[in-house]
Amino acid sequence: MTATDPTTGSAGTSGLVAAGLRRSFPHPGGDVHVLRGIDVTVGAGELVTIAGRSGSGKSTLLALLSGFDTADAGSVRIAGAPVTADVPWQRCALLPQALGLLQELTAGENVALPLRLTRVPDSEVTATTTELLAALRLDGLADRYPPELSFGQQQRVALARALAPRPAVLVADEPTAHLDAGTAPAVLSLLRGHADDGGAVLVATHDDAVHAIADRRLELAGGAVSEAAGDTGGTVAEDATR
Numbered sequence: 001m002t003a004t005d006p007t008t009g010s011a012g013t014s015g016l017v018a019a020g021l022r023r024s025f026p027h028p029g030g031d032v033h034v035l036r037g038i039d040v041t042v043g044a045g046e047l048v049t050i051a052g053r054s055g056s057g058k059s060t061l062l063a064l065l066s067g068f069d070t071a072d073a074g075s076v077r078i079a080g081a082p083v084t085a086d087v088p089w090q091r092c093a094l095l096p097q098a099l100g101l102l103q104e105l106t107a108g109e110n111v112a113l114p115l116r117l118t119r120v121p122d123s124e125v126t127a128t129t130t131e132l133l134a135a136l137r138l139d140g141l142a143d144r145y146p147p148e149l150s151f152g153q154q155q156r157v158a159l160a161r162a163l164a165p166r167p168a169v170l171v172a173d174e175p176t177a178h179l180d181a182g183t184a185p186a187v188l189s190l191l192r193g194h195a196d197d198g199g200a201v202l203v204a205t206h207d208d209a210v211h212a213i214a215d216r217r218l219e220l221a222g223g224a225v226s227e228a229a230g231d232t233g234g235t236v237a238e239d240a241t242r
């Protein structure tokens, strides 16, 4: 994949480029203006984190970037093409906070799903699924259904599913929120590895360990994004964005 052009800072032709994103939600007390004109660029090969107080709009932004929601204004492009609701997993995969695992499929079947949908050969599906589950310390749990797994285990299954199709863009919402010290390093390693392999990775997080492996860190506050420096802000109060 094309790396970020260091001379222009642009994502070139293979990264994520969002411009002028605006999103409001109707509310009886007055519309909630969550995103007020957001520009975000994540180049191929880059891992960018985004921090912000609870309610600042991180999940709202990630849903727009991955085609799960539509902006009131602005554009999202991957490799130069607009992101739509039916963006294929190979172009953009979202790891949402709610995970979205299919309850009637086993962990292994959930991970294999994006590969099955694109008719990847069985041997490759098996190899990729086995490799990802092992890398996330989920060996032996492939045949369990989501309700038979802890939330942290389910979160790792959802990450494996997002990574399985080797997406050009990976968008992850708090991917380490439910992990312990034993499993967090595996998740960090896969996120960093995906970027090093040429993926564009954007992670919303309050976790200093994730910020530490990032190339850049953004801050979302008051409906706007800025480049951040220094320690993570963490969740210390509600953001009454309006």
Ligand SMILES: Nc1ncnc2c1ncn2[C@@H]1O[C@H](COP(=O)(O)OP(=O)(O)OP(=O)(O)O)[C@@H](O)[C@H]1O
Pocket (backbone or CB within 6 Å): 025, 026, 032, 034, 052, 053, 054, 055, 056, 057, 058, 059, 060, 061, 241
């Ligand atoms: N569908 C919706 N309808 C109305 N308001 C919404 C909707 N979705 C989000 N909001 C509001 O938008 C704001 C941003 O929410 P969002 O979930 O994006 O924040 P966040 O930064 O991801 O928070 P957290 O860190 O707690 O997950 C909040 O004030 C929330 O109440």
